[in-house]
Amino acid sequence: MSGVAKSLTLLLLVAVAAPLTAQTDGQAIYAKYCSQCHGENGDGQGIAARFLKPEPRDFTSGKYKIRSTETGNLPTDADLERVVKIGLPYTSMPAFPNLTNAQVSAVVGHLKTFSADFEDPELAPEPIPLPSPPSYSEEGAAKGREVYEATGCARCHGTLGRGDGTSAPTLTDDWGNHIRAANLSMPWTFRGGGTRQDIFRTMSTGFNGTPMPGFYGALPEEDIWSIVDFIVSLSGNTVEEPYANLVRSIATRESLELTDDLFSEAPTTVLPIVGQIIEPGRNFYPSIIAVGVQAIHNHKDVAFRLRWHDMRAETAGTNAPDLPAPLWDDELAALGQLEETGSGDDEEGFWGDEEAGGDDEDFWGEATVSEEADSGDFWGDDAAPDDAAGEAGDDFWGEETGSEDAGGGDDFWGEGDAEPAAVTTPETEFSDAVALQFPLEMPQGIRLPYFLLGDTQNAVQLWHADLGANASSAWVARGSAAVSPGDSEPPKMTARYEDGEWSVLFKQPRRPQTGLTFEEGAFIPLAVTVWDGFNRERGNRRGLTPWYHLYLEPLEKPSSVRPMLKAGLGVLGLELLIIGFVRMRKRSRRPDVLRS
Amino acid sequence: MKRKPPLILVGVLLFLAVIAAVRVAMYVNSKASYTAPIAATGEERTPRDQAIEDAAVAAQEKALERVYEEEEYRAFPRVGSRVAIWVVAQLHLLFAAFVLAVPMFAVIIEFIGYKTGDKRYDALAYEFTKLLSVSFSLTATFGAALTFMLIALYPKFTNYMMHVFSPTFLPYVLLFFFEAGFLYSYYYGWGKFGPKMHLFLGVMLNLVGTAIMFIANAWLTFMTTPSGISEHGALISTWEAVSNYTWMPINIHRIIANIAFGGSIAAAYAAYQFLKARTPEEKAHYDWMGYIGNFVAIVGLLPLPFAGYYLASEIYAFSQTMGLTMMGGAFSWLFIIQAVLIGNLFLFANWYLWLGMGRVQGAERYRSYIKYLLIIITLCFAVWATPRSIISTIEEIQSMGGSSHPALGYMGVMSAKNTAVNILILTTYVSFLLYRRSSKVPTVSWAKLGNAIQFAIFAAAASIVLFLGVYGYFVEATVRIKLSIPQVGSVLLAIILVTIIDVLLLRNAKSTTTEWGTINPVSQYLLIALAVTFTWTMGLMGYVRSGLRLHWHVYGVIRDTSPDAFTPTLGFATQVVSVTVLLFFALIGFVFWLAGLAGKKPTIEEAKTTPEAVVAS
Amino acid sequence: MSRIPIPIQLVLLTVALTGVYTMVGQSVPQKEVHPPEVIDIASNISTDDMVEIGKDIFEGKGICTTCHTIGRSGALRFPDLDGIATRAATRIPGYSAVDYLAESLYEPDIYVVEGFNPGMPQINKPPIGLNDDEIMCVIAYLETLGGMATVTMDTPLVYTGSSSSGSEPARGEAP
């Protein structure tokens, strides 16, 4: 065969093969991209499922959360395709931008084969009308707050929508897995999307398979819109992730009294928290999403305020950075210790299948479920908490909008709807805790200690607050296996839990006898760790951040007027010199030397 | 003859008489009776007076008891010992370089004048020499200052150097003596000796001068790359100590650099006189003088990078540690500054040649080439000055994904820089060739062919250089380093071949007129700028050569434990270099002024005779 | 131009040009190189402290990083030291990593890794001139590259050559 013929054949092959690779075989696509989580049979029991919260959807049930149809109904094809294309934020369901529309339709077609309900013409989905959103109004938000209270949203989602309602710890889905009510103050984590239209849809349709009901028909449309406004107000309309990487400490001449007032002027930097999945005892689903950090300093001390939303304050029990965290069975296997340590303590269950699902819920918990209603105002000018107006003032994420307390209306749940299935409340063995991490010494050059508790040559210090004991302590760590109490003075600390938000204040001298010195103008590495006792986090099972930086602004900012004047006048003088010189020469111009 | 003995007799008698008188006086004095000094009388002393006196007595006693201790260092007021020595040594070196270089080309020019019978050359050589005598005494003054300061400020170190090098001091002093003798007889004997005798004096002057430099070089290279001593520093062989690793490379490097430097300073002198000149004759003369000076400077500049490579490779051979400190360690950024300086030198030199075409009739045909040459020079300059590790802000680092730029990263490495410098040299040579060509029209029958061959040689050399430069990215470091040899080789070969062809080609060429003195005055400022840049570069290179020792007086043997032991920042070093350069130019301005005073007349008279006959060499 | 006297013009030119070069000199990274500090090493310090001191010496006074890299490959001119402890233990039968490292430090040319040229200076002699205690700390640090430090100040070494052996002057490092 000649070379030409060879290459022609090759070309032909490619031409044939190309459509094949872009095949629209739903089953094949499902097998490649979906089955690892949702299972070969669509039952949500894929290989990865046991590490995931919220659990992957069980397609055989026909229960779908993100829909445009009434509660209890099947989703439309468009609903399913939308989820495949854009994914569900803050869950393990990714977007699949690599699939073509045809492929998405094909795989959706395949999904539907798992449930016989889709075959039933009587159950054919009918989307509810989604009107275009009216514009946001303060009055709407104020009214929404009343409706929110009256409808009983706060029961799960909490007064300020921070997912801290009284019944929140007990929520389960139809499969008995513990799930969390959505934190309504973080719209970027809403599974159904964070726009007003999205929230309206979620409110109207509810999440099948979870306690989250649909209000289509149950509430007048304008009431739903007003709740939407209220939810939007909780975040100050921050739809995008508000994360930043520099904590700026403002300077003051006042003495630092550890009260919330101290931080009214300090800018808040929101740091995202992720699970510690590096060292054994991994935490695949930390329940805290983000921590807001503020800092302020005077000539002597530096103070921090850390705030985060927690479903419930765990103040019983204890917590410390060096508590042994339970190992997963594969970790044990790798360490060859499976037999020895397979104690119950270790396996508490993280994942639903081990112990009672309720034991530790995870955060990712089907948040989907409850998404809709609440929105805490973490981030914005939030809607005002009903409680003390003063409290609203120090909301972490911004100026608050004050609103009146809602009149307790009729509880939506009161009638009819079943209370969520009772779940055993987890024992409060571990308290909530938080720690600030700094290098033990200011790093010289670029090298920092390992962000996960330092390393043998570069130690870190922790300012730890055990919120159960309401006490602080100082720790020194040289790697996660070498954490020990430090010999320095523990920082001063006060803590408060209100409306689903922990607010922990630290204070420490800027130049302690041992440990890091906080110099103005320097960039000091800083990291945060939080433990949610409810999630049974302790020791290495924790939520953390990598290194970010702290910057202490100088008390006296050098004035820019003088350098500006200097530069300006200098340049002007130079110009005048040149112009003067040119003019003088022109006046006395003789035949030009250069032209000669 | 008859009068001599009495004179001597008188002398001897006088001598004896003095001695006798002294003896008598001493005897009388010894026989006189002792009288005590008049005691203080009168007032009672207060206790305070007593106490003051006691304290004075105690202090005196204490002073008497003090044991002599050898001092390691003494401090120079305000600027500190190191900076003081640094500045004085650099000034000494600059003047010495000038004093050593000028006789070299003065003799050559004189020889040309002698051979061709063209008086003009003789006058030029004399004018160069005029700059010498004052410079020579300044050199000696700074040398003496340096010596005294070394002894005073660094006694221990100086003592050690004496230990190693004492056998070289006597020859050095003797040679210096001869140097003075030859220099003054060469200068003052101008026109008074026969030409051969005078030339002989000049040659001797050069030989002696070079020998002096070699000896002094031995001392300083020993400090960097000591040899000939035991592990504990004791001298084993003076010759070994003299002929240490960097001795010969420094000798060569300095001879070449001195020539370039001397040429540029002489050209600066000519430029100064040109700008001051009132008459066309004067202008013509100094234009020509500046041209010659600059020509000498460029001839010296072209091989200088290669001499530098030789020196660097010897430093590597002595100690890889030191070599890496130089190129990759503390001094790596210095070579970026150096690249800026040398880039400037090349640019100024080319620019001067292009301006020079303005005085040549018939140069217009080559003018359009200038912009291409300029573009090449600019590109090479940019490549050469590209740093390996780039100073960048955070966002820039983030966007580059590292501290090296994906595209510019290729420019910062040796392959690119070698290529750039070789192309620069080739381009400068092309500029020169164009200049040379502009005043001549070849008449030989094979002119076209010759041009084509020349062009082909250039193209071949450039492509070899480029190819090897690119190839260097694909081979290991050890191979890559060796690639610089064929690169340099092809450039040098091309230059030699083209020159030979050119000489043959332009035999009996039709010459067009070169109107000396009509050059654009900008060119004269360029000559000054060249001289400043040369001087500054020498200062900077002096810093790195000396700084390489880091905290050692004699590398690995005598530690610097003085407060100045640290290596200063480049910023500080450049400030010191700048001060030194300004001082040098203040002094050299003084030299120029003196030279202007001395024997102005003969030069102008002689220059007058020639300008219209002047044709390019 | 005719209005400014020539000498002043030239002074201006000289000063301006010198100024420009000085500015170029100020715009590059400024770094002072200080002579190494003398580190006092007590005879009873812990291995961890030795590692720390050894690291300082390795990066500073010992100027090891001028040639050696840690964790780099490709066309190297000197052996990379990442994981050196592991390799050192297997290089010479009967030699522990410590012994191999010690001997290589005291007599750099004794075991030259294949593919490299001998070129390492004797670090116990000037200009580097580490003393025995300092070398021990460097060994401790090298052990942490690919293993755990085990040496103490008292660990006996197979290598016993004293630092004053050899009569060659310091230039012996040239190939």
Add this chain to the structure above:
Amino acid sequence: MNVLVILAVVAALIGLRFVKPGMLVWLAAWWVGCYVALRYGFSTPVPVSVIKLYMGIVTLSLTAYALADSERWAQVRDPLTAFMTERRYQAWLVVVALLIPALFAVRIYAQMTSDPQAPSFARTVHPAPPDSITVHDTEYPLGTQDNPYRHLENDDPEAFAGRVVNGRQIYYENCFYCHGDLMAGDGMFIHGLNPIPTSFQDPGTIPMLREAFLFWRIAKGAPGLPEEGGPWQSAMPAWEQFLTEEEMWNVILFLYEFTDSKPRAVEELH
């Protein structure tokens, strides 16, 4: 290279030829052209310090060009002199003379009042691996090490497929939290990670690397990175704590299989 920018600059300069502007405009055009090409002509922006250096050289060269010929110089100088001396330009001259210092002052102000930026570390994304690593007491010479199961691809496709399936399981149990379901480096934890995880879909990553390199990165994780890789900041676990060597090799097979790419072959040594 942003070819479009470069082409635009070249086109502008060529276009100017037809307009036949004065020398001053020419020089300005070249200067601006060089600046634009340097500033915007590279897809990875050139650092300001280098631009300054280059523009200094360009300025010098353009000056040389202008001054290398007296007529050319006159063309540059005369309009400038006219602007500075003639009456009709006086108002403009005042404006320009005040504007330039004002710009300098504004620049100083902007510099002094800008917000502080957190320092960042320019880590090397693919630092060079060590010669060899030891995993679970076995030494792997990375220079020559190949995936011990790669040969099964041809020798025993069935066993190979089995290993890929095993690798897939490992991946979805351990890796996809960060590297993502699609291996695009966009797992669910990435909003909290800096540096972000590697995208294996990027042709600049695994297809450029040898399997031994991946093995090193997987086994030793962040703590095993050399300094230039920023071992203190990367969240890559040292998987030898959790996985066997076989599992790591299997997951490597799966990575290439899923992304449809081939590892870089071991180079011949010469």
